[in-house]
Amino acid sequence: MHLRNIIALLMVLAAPLAGAKVSEEEAARLGQDLTPGGAEKAANGDGSIPAWGGTIRGLPPGLDWGGPGTVYPDPYAGEKPLFSITADKMAEYAQRLSVGQQALFTTYPKTFRMDIYPTHRDFRDNATREERTAYNARHAELYNGDDGINGYNGGLPFPIPKLGAEPIWNSRLNSPSADQEGYTDDVAVYPNGTRALRRGTTYMKVLFSDPKLPMGADFKSISKYSAYIWFAVDEPVRDKGTITLILEPLDYSQTPRSVWRYLPGSRRIRQAPNVGYDTPDGPGGILTIDDTLGFNGAMDRFEWKIAGRQEMYVPFHSYRFDDPALTEEQLLTAGHANPDYMRYELRRVWIVEATLREGFRHIYGKRRFYVEEDGWNIAIAENYDGRGELWKTVLINSIYAYDLEGYEKRTQMFHDLRAGIYNATRLTNWTKPWNFSAEDRGADFYTPANLRKSGRR
Secondary structure, X not given: OOHHHHHHHHHHHHOOOOOOOOOHHHHOOEOOOEOOOOOEOXXXXXXXXXXXXXXXXXXXXXXXXXXXOOOOOOOOOOOOOOEEEOHHHHHHHHHHOOHHHHHHHHHXXXXXXXXXXXXXXXXXXXXXXXXXXXXXXXXXXEEOOOOEEEOOOOOOOOOOOOOOHHXXXXXXXXXXXXXXXXXXXXXXXXXXXXXXXXEEEEXXXXXXXXXXXXXXXXXXHOOOEEEEEEEEXXXXXHHOOOEEEEEEEOOOOOOOOEEEEEEOOOOEEEEOOOOOOOOEEOOOOOEEHHHHHHOOOOOOOEEEEEXXXXXXXXXXXXXXXXXXXOOXXXXXXXXXXXXXXXXXXXXXXXXXXXEEOOOOOOOOOEEEEEEEOOOOOEEEEEEEOOOOOEEEEEEEEEEEEOOOOEEEEEEEEEEEOOOOEEEEEEEEEEEEEEEOOOOOOOHHHXXXXXXXXXXXX
16 A cells, blocks of 8 residues: 555554544434434325335235245335426426436437336335344444444444444445355446456355344344355356455454455465455446445545435345346346336435545545435445546445335446446346345355365365
């Protein structure tokens, strides 16, 4: 690291604790005028965002589902769009569209469309996570700049955010799934309609979502890691058999991300240095490592601020997009995914801006995130180059997972507006459904020793 980078980082880490804890009076709002997760309970002025009901935990009455590892049925399958937004109507709805969405209309005026459906606020989180979230509201606070949390007990860390990094931490730590697995496709779609595929199996253990986590324990006393990730490639053929093991820390300033890779050609394991930040990832090469799920990894290269709250049309309740009956040609059209299978709802979002710190390097000079307040997932992201020009627009689907009683991220679409390429990741239409209630493989599974053993079988 350059000397001035080191000095800048030391200044960040030497800053006093930000004092992000809310007061008792503020925390008491949870479950009153705020939902247990911190969203506004009330409807908006014209009722287009209804009041939070929170009447359903788990599978809605009357809906049939085969259980974990099978396709989640759409609870709103019979609904029709209220209206559609096209390029010639964009100006009429601009106040509720992100800059990145408007750029998609401008770039693809003949094909990009947003179908707007009724907004639903029927579901709620499971009771244990709500209890942990209430605890965090009174105890959790950032330290080491933005890269660590004290007093975090699982669940949402910051249901009443005050600092710019806090809504992003909510999105990073909101998964209700302790053990999950997916056999998924990442597909890059080029302007002429040709595609590049990466297919593989992911196993993930999310330690802070373990329901056995003791209530009231600071997560740091349990583990210095937040998640273990195992990814084995099946396609393309040249990469078949490559396995990557990732140990994700909770505090990147204290514990670096650890990555090991098994390479079948040499039948050896190598520890991969510097896998993070803007390291390219995925087919097409338009994603960075820290693009995954909207944002992940160390936060120290950016300055974070809350830029406001807004009502916006964002991807939500995206069950239809996962329909296994769809063909690749139907779903992944040139320029962007087929609008027929996207669902947008009017939701309240927190807008967070991240600006590259002076003296630090990243391919993005600025990033903007739109974090939906009921599920606390990043629904839209925008990435700008060093000159401040919009470069990439990201749309992220989400669903309510009935078995987990909570919202989970699903397919993510990263659009390079200059190259005309987009990458859809975590697709399960042509493999098998993502299983958010998977077998607990144990911590010993996620070790270099097991990676060596598995790779040589």
